[in-house]
Amino acid sequence: MCSHQPPCPTVDSPDHHSAVIVSAHPEQGWSLLCNGTIVFDDTGELLPDGRVVRPHRMSGTLVAAA
Template identity: 85%
Template structure:
């Protein structure tokens, strides 16, 4: 799908989210990357082969005051 040089990482690559955005829809909360991955504002993803990657928000440790 990627036609520019250097080519973007494939959807199976660990750095696949660094691919170029070809269509952004911030009003709907998603963007299409040139490697076919759809990324959502909540950090979830839909890969070109149909696999779903759930949101991967960092967990925050709660500090308890002593």
């Protein structure tokens, strides 16, 4: 799908979520990536073939730096 260089990672690549954003909708909480993946603000993903990647937020307590 990419027309730019270097091309974005494919949907099957482990780093597929690092593709270029082609359409951002922050008011709705999602963005469309160049490789066809839709990423959501909660870190969930919808892949072009309909597969769902559940949110993968880190759990635990955040500690502020001093």
